[in-house]
Amino acid sequence: MTSRQARLQEDTYFRVMRILQENPDLTQRELAERLGVSVGGLNYCLKALMGKGLVKMKNFGYSKNKFGYVYVLTPSGIAEKSAITHRFLQRKMEEYEALRTEIEMLKAEAENQSSESAQ
Template sequence: MENNVSLDETSRDLSLLTSIEQNPDVSQATLADELGVAVGTINWYLKRLIAKGYVKVKRAQRKKLRYIITPEGIALRAALTVDYIRTSFNLYRHTRKKTANAIEEIRINGYTQVNIVGDGEIAEVCRLTCLEAGMPVTTNPTSPKIVIEGIKLALKLPDEEAENPSDSNTINRGNHG
């Protein structure tokens, strides 16, 4: 598998191959709904998978297509699954480590609780790591903040916000992610 393949591309190809394997008669409209993209985008993704030999297409009925995963496609799906799991665990471990480092810095600076700003899986991993470390999570705006933007997280201490009140939405401590 190529090293320069993004997590999004891996996830997308894995989702497409899995959906096709589960239902070879799946429509492009259904695939588009599942992936949250336009039908034209699904058409382009499928053409790419077909051109690479991972999927074959057969006409099932007059306007209906049947997608068949080739042995190469099955091998790709297996490799993508392994890669996706490996990448997900690496991201999980990295997030826990960065959160633990932030908790340590929060304690060093004399604070006893943290405000997690952001949502999604990364925020949940941060929240669980804080609770496991005995660091209460609060919504108090004067508490230190772990700010999550995408898959990156950064620590903002209250004294930094006081120094830069007009810049309160930027990450001042550098990239902790």
């Protein structure tokens, strides 16, 4: 079982790679805003992804970014994003099932309380 911190980190990596795959020329500020994280936190994440060889920074003259670079997923980054996507989806489905079960229990409890108070 992975730790909560490790799952949160993987979720952040997933979200960053997902956005970058579609929009490689976003600035760090734009990417941080989309993710709801600080620019410093995003910078730390991007450095970690680059350190793992999952993302690389390329010079690109037509980028809207004033420094003229884009962030692209490497072939291993694309493969890792696929694996992370599978794990992310599995976790979210488990969370969904747990919530669905809890909602059904709460509905039953509310119906019982409602029928008891009507008597």
